[in-house]
Amino acid sequence: MGIVGWLLAFIVFLIIEGASMALTTIWFAGGSLVGLALCILGAGVKVQLAAFVAVSFLLLFLTRPMALQYVNRRIKKTNVEELAGKQAKITEDVDNEAGTGAAILNGQPWTARSAKAGQRIPAGTLVRVSSVKGVKLMVELLED
Numbered sequence: 001m002g003i004v005g006w007l008l009a010f011i012v013f014l015i016i017e018g019a020s021m022a023l024t025t026i027w028f029a030g031g032s033l034v035g036l037a038l039c040i041l042g043a044g045v046k047v048q049l050a051a052f053v054a055v056s057f058l059l060l061f062l063t064r065p066m067a068l069q070y071v072n073r074r075i076k077k078t079n080v081e082e083l084a085g086k087q088a089k090i091t092e093d094v095d096n097e098a099g100t101g102a103a104i105l106n107g108q109p110w111t112a113r114s115a116k117a118g119q120r121i122p123a124g125t126l127v128r129v130s131s132v133k134g135v136k137l138m139v140e141l142l143e144d
Contacts, residue, residue, distance in 0.1 A: 001035065001039065001045060001048060001049070002039065003036065003039055003040065006032050006033075006035045006036035006039055006048075007036060009028075009032040009035070010029050010032040010033060010036065013025045013026070013028045013029035013032060014026075014029050017029065023064060023067055023068060027056050027057075027059040027060040027063070027064065028052075028056045030055060030056065030059045031051070031052040031053065031054075031055040031056030031057075031059065032052060034051050034052060034055040035048045035049070035051060035052040038051050080132045081132075083105065083129050083132055083137070084129055084130065084131055084132065085128065085129065086105060086106070086128070086129050087105075087126055087127065087128055087129075087142070088103040088104060088105040088110070088112070088126070088127055088128075088129055088137060088139060089103060089104050089105075089124070089125070089126055089127075090102070090103050090112060090121050090122065090123050090124065090125045090126075090127055090139070091103060091104055091109070091123055092112075092123055093120065093121065093122055093123050094112050094113060094114050094119075094120060094121040094139065095114075095120050096113050096114050096117065096118070096119075097118070101113055101114070101121070103127065103137055103139060105129065105137060110135070110136070110137045111135060111136045111137070112127075112136065112137045112138075112139050113133075113136050113137070113138055113139070114138075114139060114140070115130040115131070115138040115139060115140045116140060119140075119141075121139065121141065125141070126142055127139035127140060127141060127142060128140055128141075128142050
């Protein structure tokens with residue numbers, strides 16, 4: 001590959017990364033720069049390609065986890081994910097076997113089921129939300 005080929009590969013990888021923002025092709029852009037540098041220094045095509053592959057995968061495996069941590073730090077939980085750990089009030093007896101149960105959480109009615117199999121929870125009880133499965137709150141009794 002010549003200088004133009006490596007420059008073109010570098011530009012294409014950057015364009016794809018810019019369009020997707022998925023942190024997948026940026027590492028190959030780095031490998032393209034190494035291939036370009038080796039081309040300018042007069043290395044053979046096999047050496048250029050080997051360096052491209054080696055550097056691309058090293059960048060991918062060594063720096064991607066750190067980059068994802070930086071990117072994911074700014075991602076907020078969805079409303080449903082934030083419900084775990086909150087308190088709710090049971091408005092209808094919770095009985096998993098009978099398929100009954102309702103609760104109020106943040107002023108909104110929810111279907112409720114006990115997180116513990118076989119545990120019945122009477123109406124009026126305060127519970128803690130352990131998780132959300134679909135449209136059901138999985139609840140457990142508050143520890144005294």
